Amino acid sequence: MSRLGEHPIVDFDRGREVTIYFNGKPIKAYEGETVAAALYAAGIRVFSRSFRFHRPRGFFCAIGKCSACMMEVDGIPNVRICKVYVRDGMELRTQNSLPNAENDIYSMFDSMIDRFFPHGSHYKKFTKPKFVRELVTAQMRKFTGMGEFPKAELNEKGEYEEIETDIAIVGGGPAGLSAAIYAGRTGAKVILMDENPYLGGQLIKQTHRFFGSGRHMAGTRGIRIGEILQKELYELPNIDIRTETKVFGIYDGVVAAVEKDTKLLKIKPKKIIIATGAYERTLIFENNDLPGVYGAGGVQTLMNVYGIKPGERGLIVGSGNVGLILTYQLMQAGVEVAAIVEAMPRVGGYFVHAAKVRRLGVPIYTKHTIKRAIGKKKVEGAEIARLDENWCVVEGSEKRIDCDFICVAVGLSPAHELLYHAGVEMRFIPELGGFVPTRNRYGETTKPGIYVAGDVAGIEEATAAMMEGRIAGLDAAIKLGYGDEETVRLRDEIVEDLDEFRKGPFGERIVAGLKKIVVEG
Amino acid sequence: MSDMKYLERGYIENDELPPLPSEERLTGKRPVAYIECPQPIPCSPCLESCKYDAIKMENINDPPEVIYENCIGCMACIRVCPGLAIFMLHIKDDKGYVTLQYEFIPWLKKGDRVKLLNRKGEEVGEGVVTWALAPERNDRTQLVTVEIPKDLIFEVRAVKRWEQ
Numbered sequence: 151m152s153r154l155g156e157h158p159i160v161d162f163d164r165g166r167e168v169t170i171y172f173n174g175k176p177i178k179a180y181e182g183e184t185v186a187a188a189l190y191a192a193g194i195r196v197f198s199r200s201f202r203f204h205r206p207r208g209f210f211c212a213i214g215k216c217s218a219c220m221m222e223v224d225g226i227p228n229v230r231i232c233k234v235y236v237r238d239g240m241e242l243r244t245q246n247s248l249p250n251a252e253n254d255i256y257s258m259f260d261s262m263i264d265r266f267f268p269h270g271s272h273y274k275k276f277t278k279p280k281f282v283r284e285l286v287t288a289q290m291r292k293f294t295g296m297g298e299f300p301k302a303e304l305n306e307k308g309e310y311e312e313i314e315t316d317i318a319i320v321g322g323g324p325a326g327l328s329a330a331i332y333a334g335r336t337g338a339k340v341i342l343m344d345e346n347p348y349l350g351g352q353l354i355k356q357t358h359r360f361f362g363s364g365r366h367m368a369g370t371r372g373i374r375i376g377e378i379l380q381k382e383l384y385e386l387p388n389i390d391i392r393t394e395t396k397v398f399g400i401y402d403g404v405v406a407a408v409e410k411d412t413k414l415l416k417i418k419p420k421k422i423i424i425a426t427g428a429y430e431r432t433l434i435f436e437n438n439d440l441p442g443v444y445g446a447g448g449v450q451t452l453m454n455v456y457g458i459k460p461g462e463r464g465l466i467v468g469s470g471n472v473g474l475i476l477t478y479q480l481m482q483a484g485v486e487v488a489a490i491v492e493a494m495p496r497v498g499g500y501f502v503h504a505a506k507v508r509r510l511g512v513p514i515y516t517k518h519t520i521k522r523a524i525g526k527k528k529v530e531g532a533e534i535a536r537l538d539e540n541w542c543v544v545e546g547s548e549k550r551i552d553c554d555f556i557c558v559a560v561g562l563s564p565a566h567e568l569l570y571h572a573g574v575e576m577r578f579i580p581e582l583g584g585f586v587p588t589r590n591r592y593g594e595t596t597k598p599g600i601y602v603a604g605d606v607a608g609i610e611e612a613t614a615a616m617m618e619g620r621i622a623g624l625d626a627a628i629k630l631g632y633g634d635e636e637t638v639r640l641r642d643e644i645v646e647d648l649d650e651f652r653k654g655p656f657g658e659r660i661v662a663g664l665k666k667i668v669v670e671g
Numbered sequence: 672m673s674d675m676k677y678l679e680r681g682y683i684e685n686d687e688l689p690p691l692p693s694e695e696r697l698t699g700k701r702p703v704a705y706i707e708c709p710q711p712i713p714c715s716p717c718l719e720s721c722k723y724d725a726i727k728m729e730n731i732n733d734p735p736e737v738i739y740e741n742c743i744g745c746m747a748c749i750r751v752c753p754g755l756a757i758f759m760l761h762i763k764d765d766k767g768y769v770t771l772q773y774e775f776i777p778w779l780k781k782g783d784r785v786k787l788l789n790r791k792g793e794e795v796g797e798g799v800v801t802w803a804l805a806p807e808r809n810d811r812t813q814l815v816t817v818e819i820p821k822d823l824i825f826e827v828r829a830v831k832r833w834e835q
Contacts, residue, residue, distance in 0.1 A: 158776045159811050359753035359812070361714040363731055369716035369751035371810060482775060496678035501710040502754030508681035509829040511792030516679055613713075654711040654732025 162457035208441025227297025323351020325604025328619030350376030436522030442529025471499035473559030581663030582608030701744030702761035767821035
């Protein structure tokens with residue numbers, strides 16, 4: 151049984167029991183959980199097949215970023231099932247496979263397609279005469295591509311709303327929530343948008359106590375911080391909260407969004423704060439697309455939000471704080487952790503996080519990497535190997551680890567699409583995790599009035615994200631004439647706290663990155 | 672970070688331990704806080720929770736330093752430590768007692784027998800729970816005091832429920 155009953159930290163509050171149909175087979179699910187979570191709990195691991203080679207694909211990120219879980223849902227193709235919540239009687243079908251993704255006849259292509267149809271060969275083979283071309287093209291379209299044309303018709307009425315406001319905030323995670331609260335408290339009119347039906351972003355799966363100073367909620371669990379921030383937010387009447395609202399563009403200072411899939415929003419704010427967070431990175435190794443290889447955050451969602459065990463025995467790749475914390479959380483859920491693998495010569499995260507899993511007997515292999523995942527349709531094991539000084543695998547050092555899932559915890563990349571769309575100056579800063587915007591110390595970018603806060607401004611962690619959110623929220627409000635000297639003093643005090651926070655060895659890298667991208671002004 | 676050998680292992684060796692409290696303090700009336708947090712990280716809830724000036728930290732990134740003579744064993748710091756790095760140590764009637772943070776189910780209760788683990792996760796003996804704070808009284812981090820052989824108080828850093 152993969153559903154957790156009791157858990158030391160979280161009480162799983164499952165909704166009404168409903169039935170969904172997966173390729174015609176009835177499956178029990180609970181209202182409030184995503185389709186991906188429900189299918190996973192029912193033991194389904196293959197969610198789709200890859201475009202060309204028909205390799206099995208399954209659960210990976212659980213937050214709508216990876217597209218490995220796309221299915222046909224109630225006649226609509228290419229739906230990311232990790233973003234769709236179960237409804238009684240829902241019909242799910244796997245796409246582009248015969249007869250279904252689990253047992254796909256086309257999977258034989260994986261071993262032979264390159265021999266007969268190397269890349270680009272469809273431009274050369276079977277092109278003449280015309281009837282052969284048409285016949286072959288029609289057949290190819292059946293097994294490649296992205297589903298079939300929609301069978302269902304949308305019958306919702308489209309709506310439209312224009313909104314004028316002081317500050318528009320994109321993203322309701324720790325940074326966005328903090329920005330909204332601090333801007334809202336000055337009296338500014340704020341609209342806060344998040345694509346999920348809940349607020350809190352990734353805080354909803356952080357069951358551990360946060361680090362930092364007590365003034366910034368250290369010692370409190372991430373999930374509780376999410377609750378506290380929301381409570382503070384709902385106390386402010388001047389904040390317009392829009393969940394299930396996807397911002398898809400920023401056109402010359404106008405924010406365009408779709409609310410609950412049916413309503414188009416045209417928002418004209420005086421200031422914009424972008425706090426869209428980050429994506430999980432993956433790692434290149436043989437079979438890294440096999441169902442059972444998951445992003446660390448995906449596993450946290452499955453386990454800490456929906457109360458579903460990812461497996462019985464896991465391997466963690468990466469010993470940053472995410473990998474170490476995840477290891478501990480897996481053990482709290484009663485899941486065994488076979489080992490943690492780290493390419494660097496030392497643990498990447500906080501020592502105390504490593505110590506608390508080490509003393510429970512989890513081995514940490516530094517200077518090691520994962521060589522390949524083993525398994526046909528799902529992970530049945532992994533092969534790890536030692537690395538030499540030049541980061542090359544030491545021949546003969548390979549070792550098999552028995553596990554039924556692998557978590558990749560190798561860092562994040564900023565989710566910066568909206569910044570590019572808005573025309574903000576972006577630069578590649580490796581210390582901050584990728585392309586990040588040029589901005590001043592308050593988070594204002596090269597486009598006046600557009601701010602950034604949180605991981606989208608550079609990968610750090612939630613405590614720093616909250617501080618950045620507060621600074622951006624306060625500064626945007628101050629620039630609009632809200633608040634008084636006290637507000638300015640508060641903003642500057644948080645800027646100082648953040649500087650202090652980053653002064654240790656863990657902040658060195660961040661500070662080095664910020665030096666290259668934060669400008670005066 | 673050059674000599675942080677403990678980062679290669681994930682645990683500290685005996686020669687890397689923070690200064691030990693005196694025998695006198697250990698055998699005093701109340702337990703004493705012993706913090707195994709050698710690495711500079713931006714974290715200070717222990718400092719902020721201490722009402723007795725028993726924890727020294729100039730900057731938020733400094734590792735905490737315990738003034739053992741000031742520590743009265745009130746357990747305020749061990750309640751909030753996010754790193755599970757604080758242990759309350761005590762020696763009484765020639766028996767050792769370690770209080771640690773515990774976040775697993777089933778929860779422990781007074782009288783439970785437990786296996787004692789060292790920093791590497793190796794079993795080093797058996798102990799008995801003599802006191803357990805109800806988890807709901809500390810946002811589900813249970814505090815558990817375990818009676819152990821007194822020469823193991825600087826060795827035992829985790830407990831595992833005894834599976835019959």
